[in-house]
């Protein structure tokens with residue numbers, strides 16, 4: 001995913017890829033999905049009024065162990081695998097098609113993929129394709145040289161010390177400015193360096209061993225490798241201690257500090273940002289948002305006072321860590337051992353073609369996406385999806401009009417914002433132009449770095465220019481969706497507009513429970529505790545009256561308390577503050593989808609039961625089955641620490657426990673063990 005998307009974009013996170021799956025088709029005993037609901041998945045011995053997640057998914061969970069190369073396995077992963085199979089065919093065809101015109105996208109993705117599949121060459125070369133890069137680091141002799149090298153690595157999408165990216169100005173969404181962001185860490189979050197529990201200490205110990213092992217693979221003697229690893233850990237710990245927590249960063253005002261270059265220079269005496277920007281290729285930086293000034297002050301201190309040898313060690317680590325998965329097997333395996341196994345709990349590395357496919361998607365996503373939609377997304381599917389979104393929007397409009405707890409002034413603004421939401425479906429109207437990208441690095445790893453640099457250069461050109469609203473933040477085959485508050489848009493790529501979420505053969509109840517609840521989720525993100533701080537034009541600007549804001553916050557607090565009460569694993573609770581926005585969107589999305597379904601049934605005869613379930617029951621079953629998932633304990637811990645989404649079980653039980661519509665659909669009134677007490681029940685929309 002594009003790093004800038006990590007900022008505020010509210011992504012759905014259906015398929016956690018990272019480590020990808022092997023096809024366990026034989027062991028997946030799941031019914032064909034022609035009729036929408038997977039009746040064979042239902043654990044009929046469980047009471048639907050109790051643990052509905054278990055009821056809807058119990059058999060599926062029992063029959064679908066997590067593949068060894070995966071951290072988790074769920075409905076999103078099943079669809080992801082299907083998309084992978086389509087993409088695999090495309091790439092195999094493209095790689096064989098050596099007569100495709102030079103410069104065509106078929107030729108480019110084919111060349112990229114073929115280089116990645118050339119195992120013999122990759123093994124024979126080892127780390128040698130990076131010799132020139134390591135020599136550059138070794139040749140640094142002063143701080144200006146260090147700055148140049150940091151800029152050089154940033155250009156290749158490797159992010160030592162801090163992050164740089166062009167992004168919309170929070171308070172003037174018509175233009176792109178520079179963002180300087182905290183970063184430079186090898187572990188998934190700053191808390192990994194500061195938490196004092198035994199698990200965190202154990203992960204730190206293993207991380208230090210992993211870094212040392214990588215230095216040994218680069219040829220360092222064991223004692224030197226261990227000393228280098230300690231240097232890296234000390235430096236990263238310093239960066240981590242001055243980093244903001246994820247919860248702190250949820251407040252957009254807390255990460256908005258627009259400065260001139262003179263002001264940025266004043267934060268870091270001795271570290272010249274003019275030199276850094278010039279090295280990057282930015283002629284006139286203009287306004288700069290230093291998202292976390294305290295972090296940049298500390299990084300600046302480190303950049304000017306730590307020894308150059310320490311920095312060279314740290315840069316070597318950054319280079320090898322970012323490229324290991326594209327090198328020979330000792331590097332690939334060591335990277336997987338830590339990131340896949342220790343952090344994610346996966347047991348086996350996934351097959352090569354899947355890893356290369358994911359790299360192709362990352363490097364040439366919109367080229368591959370063009371070839372994908374030709375095979376996997378019809379104009380009819382697009383039309384039906386557009387209709388569904390329009391119906392969901394209409395349902396949310398009804399709710400905003402009827403809401404009894406907001407003033408007319410706020411209501412007017414909310415409606416204005418809803419009407420302004422841009423909807424993107426399937427694939428971009430205008431594909432990204434790859435004509436400037438030459439896939440001729442010779443080796444897989446260099447092709448990959450070139451693709452990173454091409455993307456960097458593309459983003460760099462946007463600085464100071466008017467915003468291009470046609471861009472997409474995720475690629476077409478991705479099993480995900482997002483709301484972007486700065487563009488006030490919702491985006492659903494072709495990858496998620498497939499069964500089980502979206503099924504042209506299934507009845508409305510199933511589609512509203514599946515993709516409908518996803519669409520509702522993204523729509524209401526515009527009004528969650530974070531999204532609501534942006535106006536119809538995507539500017540960070542408060543449009544709420546003080547009293548309405550207070551009412552909103554008291555409702556949001558109920559959500560926080562509810563989810564903080566859930567235990568995800570062992571004694572580990574969900575972080576209600578970190579997950580607040582997603583939980584609000586889950587509840588709102590389901591509610592709006594339900595209302596949209598009711599609206600679609602108005603004036604029609606009651607639909608017949610299918611598989612013994614009413615339309616309403618099928619709606620809730622489709623919703624719950626969209627979230628079915630098995631996850632390894634390691635990956636649950638990782639999710640709780642870093643992910644703004646609650647674990648799948650609570651994404652189902654959390655919203656349902658607040659919804660009287662659910663209780664009446666299954667005749668659970670007054671006898672559901674998951675129902676929230678009336679006084680604590682959350683109702684926002």
Ligand SMILES: [Zn+2]
Nearest residue numbers: 010011012585
């Ligand atoms: Zn979301």
